[in-house]
Amino acid sequence: MRFSVLVLFLTCFFLPGYSQSQTLQRPAARWIKADQDIRTAITRYDVPGASIMVIEHGRIVWTHAYGKRDIQHNLAVQMDTHFEIGSITKQFTAVSILQLRDAGKLKLDDPLSVYLPDAPHAKEVTLRNLLTHTSGLHDYLDGPPAEIDRLAALPISYHDLLSRVAAMPLDFPPGSQWSYSNTGYLLxxxxxxxxxxxxxxxxxxxxxxxxxxMRNTFTTADESHLPNMAIGYRHENGVQAIAPFIDPSWGSSAGFLISTPEDLSRWDAALHGGKVVSPASYREMTTAFMTTKNGSADYGFGLFVDSMYGQPRVGHTGGAQGFTAADEYFPEQDTRIIALTNSGDKTPEAGETLTNIVFADLYPSIAANALKPATEENSLVTQAAGAAFRELQTGANYMHFSSRLKDKFAHGSGEKFKTSLSPYGPASAAIFRHTRLEGGYQWYDYLILFGPGVSIPFSVRMDQDGVVAGFSIG
Structure with a gap:
């Protein structure tokens, strides 16, 4: 599929709420390289369409629209095309809670039972646990994908959504661990x-x-009335198709908003600039919660607080049946990258892939340094790790794994790994990161690369025969 450039603004203008510091003027070659790498990823992963915005030092310096918002009717994406933004909605929910807290109407460390006495485990979890995904509540969207597709097409009440998880025990004691759960944001x-x-x-x-x-931000209930709404797509058995409909009642405060890059930039400027919550509350949002068992959750209130290419990153991705999105801020570079797509594929997520690509092309030396192998690399282990990952992708022979793992793959888990990893396509490199001791074993940590913007952490431990006896992904 060929993608034409629909919008390309290389002039800069200020966003209300951002500081008007001087914007770094970048060589045109950087933007050309970013465009080329974006096109490569869009073609490789068969992404129907995307809109991308880059903001540096408070100025929009680059916007770009690609592909089709509606393949059947040959309608192009424009910068004002509406996309579902999925879990980016959670920022709006978190801010609403903080507004009510700052008005003295609730307390974050109150048990949920103060406000919803009949909710599951209401006396055990706090609002802070819900905000940070540390409640231990099971996700109401968990289930076989085909079953969720069928159920989510129909309206459902709040109480029926909760009934999907109400009888389940907590996955862990509140505050001890982190596990992403839409249930918390529904509550x-x-x-x-x-x-x-x-x-x-x-x-x-x-x-x-x-x-x-924000005149271009709506909910999924409004989609049929919006003339410039993108159609969501995803791949089924390798074939691109229109994604199943999901009723707005299934997303709600956990993920039912739709928007445009410009509207999200207004939101980001106001949030960053203390216009919707106080600077102190914003600092709370962007401070990672510390769990009692595993340390940092890499998540604050409605925002991931992590890193990419070794650089601090604050933001969120959003995934829906036919859409993926990412809104990522890199504080050390004072750079924000927003990417909205109408691809619902999760392996990889197109939204985050595109923001990664743009960052790497804007800051090539940072990206290159972050991807240098560590010095104590064992070349034999690296070769085995790379080969083992290929076997997980293809489901072939598993000769680089121990007999115990081969047996597990033969009894079903092999097909699951193949299904989830094969869409990434062939890896371009296995980058050695470091070794570590855990559970009495030496582990070798790698980053598997798949071309611009796409990587997967992969760790292995070897047995005395030089084959993989244990591994972890992600």
Missing amino acids: LGKVIEVVSGEPYRDYIQQRILNPLG
């Missing part, structure tokens, strides 16, 4: 309604969207 949406006395949708409209002039 936070209900807390907002109880405390404010308003429906969640009305609250964010009146307290966030209207004051910030």
Whole structure:
């Protein structure tokens, strides 16, 4: 599929709420390289369409639209095309909770039972646990993909959604570990309604969207009325198809917003600039929660607080049936990259892939240094690790694995790894990161590369015969 450049603005303009510091003027070759690498990824992973925005030092310095928002009708993506943004919605939910906290209407360390006494495990988990995905509540969206597709096409009540997990025990003691759970943000949406006395949708409209002039942010319930709405796609058995419909009741405060890059840039500027919550509250949002068992959760309130290419990164991705999105801020470079796509494939997620590509092409020396192999590399282990990963992707022979693991692969797990890893395509390199001792074993940590913007952490431990006796992915 050929993709034409629809919009390319190399002039800069200020966003309200961002500081007006001087924008770094980049050589045109950097933008050309970014465009080429984006096109390569879009073609490799068969992404129908995307819109991308780059903001440096408070100025929009680059916008670019690619591909089709509607393949059947040959309609091109434009910069004002609407995309579902999935879990980026969680930032809006977190801000709403902080607004109510700052108004003295709730406390983050209150048990959930103060506001929702009948919720599952309400006396055990706090609002802070829900905000940081450390509650231990099971995710109501867990289940066989085909079953979720079938169920999610139909409206469902809040109580019926909760009933999917209400009888389940907590996955771990609250605060001890981190596990992403949409259930927490569904419950936070209900807390907002109880405390404010308003429906969640009305609250964010009146307290966030209207004051910030976000006229192009809606919910999935509005899609049929929007003339420039993208159609969502995903691959089924290797063939691109229109993604299944998901009823708005399944996303709600966990992920039912749709938007454009420009509207998200308004949101980001206001959030970063203290216009929707105080600077102190924003610092809370962007501070990673520390679990009692595993240390940093790499997650604050509605935002991941992690790193990419060795650089601090604050942001979130969003995934829906037919869409993936990413809105990522790199504080040391004062650079924000927003990518919205109508590809629902998760291996890899197109939104994050595109933001990674743009960052690497804007800061090539940083990216190159981050991908240098560590000095104590064992070449034989690296070769075995690379070969073992290829075998997981292809489901072939597993000659680089121990007999114990071969047996597990033969009884079903092999096909699962093949299904999840094969869409990435052939790896371009296995980059050695370091060794570590864990559980009495020496582990070798690698980063498997698949071309611009796409990588997977892969760790192995070897047995005395030089084959993989244990491994972890991600």
